[in-house]
Amino acid sequence: MNHLSADKLLFATHNPAKVSELSRLVSPSKKIVSLADLNYKDEIPETGDTLEENALQKAQTIFKRFKIPCFSDDSGLFIEALNGEPGVHSAHYSGKRDYRINNQLVLEKLAGITNRKAYFKTIFCLIEADEKTTYFEGIVNGSIAEESTGENGFGYDPIFIPEGHTKTFGELSASVKKALSHRARATEKLIQYLGAKE
Numbered sequence: 001m002n003h004l005s006a007d008k009l010l011f012a013t014h015n016p017a018k019v020s021e022l023s024r025l026v027s028p029s030k031k032i033v034s035l036a037d038l039n040y041k042d043e044i045p046e047t048g049d050t051l052e053e054n055a056l057q058k059a060q061t062i063f064k065r066f067k068i069p070c071f072s073d074d075s076g077l078f079i080e081a082l083n084g085e086p087g088v089h090s091a092h093y094s095g096k097r098d099y100r101i102n103n104q105l106v107l108e109k110l111a112g113i114t115n116r117k118a119y120f121k122t123i124f125c126l127i128e129a130d131e132k133t134t135y136f137e138g139i140v141n142g143s144i145a146e147e148s149t150g151e152n153g154f155g156y157d158p159i160f161i162p163e164g165h166t167k168t169f170g171e172l173s174a175s176v177k178k179a180l181s182h183r184a185r186a187t188e189k190l191i192q193y194l195g196a197k198e
């Protein structure tokens with residue numbers, strides 16, 4: 001079994017925005033090692049019907065390849081009036097992996113609908129050296145804006161207004177997202193779990 005030093009975590013994602021959010025979330029106690037750091041560019045299959053299945057698939061792919069404990073993140077935006085869509089299909093809701101087009105599609109589907117309730121959910125899947133597999137969940141409730149605003153964050157951030165705020169994650173600062181996002185909440189649980197083992 002290869003291993004990283006205890007202060008390093010291998011993150012099984014190809015999404016650079018997730019890597020930078022995680023790096024800020026775990027700093028200064030831990031450092032994130034990304035697949036880019038390992039020069040790993042192969043596509044990782046995500047063929048599951050749930051966030052858990054996809055997170056497991058991603059973590060297993062990377063664990064098998066590097067034989068290093070690692071964790072993955074599968075996330076999605078769940079909109080009440082759209083029966084939970086885009087959900088597990090968030091990354092390519094329109095058929096394309098294009099944030100602007102996917103945001104536009106959501107806004108079109110919600111045109112004239114007053115129920116804008118939605119939540120983001122993240123599932124982390126951690127695989128440890130003994131192959132013990134553990135999941136960590138984070139959710140942030142909120143609503144879908146009438147239009148896309150702001151350049152911060154990534155994905156659906158410009159159309160998502162977190163509960164307790166009047167602006168989208170696209171407009172709010174990175175420090176607000178860091179304090180209350182779905183990913184921040186899952187990270188808190190992951191760090192607590194790892195801390196209890198040290």
Ligand code: ITT
Pocket residue numbers: 012013014015018046058073074075076077090091092099120153154155156157181183
């Ligand atoms: P990896 O699988 O390589 O980790 P990905 O972008 O494909 O990267 P997901 O499969 O988890 O990640 O796709 C989730 C999609 O949901 C993502 O592409 C974004 O469109 C959206 N999303 C996830 N987290 C988000 C966040 O914090 N803010 C806005 N949109 C987010």
